[in-house]
Amino acid sequence: MTEKKNAAAIRGPSDHTIRDQIVAAAMEYFSHYGFEKTTVSDLARSIGFSKAYIYKFFGSKQEIGEVICASCLADITERLNAALEKSPSATEKIRQLFQTLAVAGCELFFRERRLYDIAAASSREHWPAAVQYEAALRERVLAILLEGRTAGEFERKTPLDETAMAVYLVLRPLADPLQLQISLDTAGEDANQLAALVLRSLTP
Known part of the structure; x- marks a missing residue:
């Protein structure tokens, strides 16, 4: 990152x-x-x-807010990297991707509510830190899909870039602080259901 x-x-x-x-x-x-x-x-x-x-x-x-926001996003990224490294398959990585972003985002909101507002401002105003974070997430989704296709876990008929963007759009409500704060109480369960929906759509 x-x-x-x-x-x-x-x-x-x-x-x-x-x-x-x-x-x-x-x-x-x-x-x-x-x-x-x-x-x-x-x-x-x-x-x-x-x-x-x-x-x-x-x-x-x-x-100044950029530095603070970048630090918060880097913490989330480190948690995501750790979770994905432990995942034995692309299928499990999809589940961990959704769940980790939801949990980490909610914890930041409840632990540092005022600092969470900086992340929200960054997303709303398209600060470089937020733009780079979103781009890295899209690249991560693409890499997981490619891994899954190579292993025979995911379908290969749909163009890879089209599939990656669709999965990212499903993931975005959990990754974007502006959208996540609307559903904090149900984010964990939402993540499970959204991941399950994506995985069904990726079935060969």
Whole structure:
């Protein structure tokens, strides 16, 4: 995944200790007051830096949010990678793909509600971190389908790219924070049913 390699990661002085301090303080501040309601001036006062000094490291509040969002998405990706590595077949990987995204997304929502709002803003406004995350998920779906076809688990008549996009569209309500928050109470069961539907459609 490349979510952390965004514009904010290379702007300004190369003092990563200060950058990390700003991001850590921003996470704490956003957790209490929310991303949308916080200004760079608010953040500067809470850290004890000047607003101008923060702008030496980040061009905007969004760039700070990008780093935080990328970190959250990277955590979800790590969980997904671990789950898929343990899956013995493409069929099981489909199940784990749906279930892990649902569970990880819900846990982030309930554990860090304010930070979840940053992920929602990222999706709504198409920040690079969200765009890259979605692209990586589509590539992951494509790889699993190809594995399943090679092993004889999935049908081969439908064009691979068409099938991959269809599966991603079924998966998206669980991967997109804007859509997931609508069905948090049923996300786990929804994931099971959606995965079962996809697997039936992929039967040779």
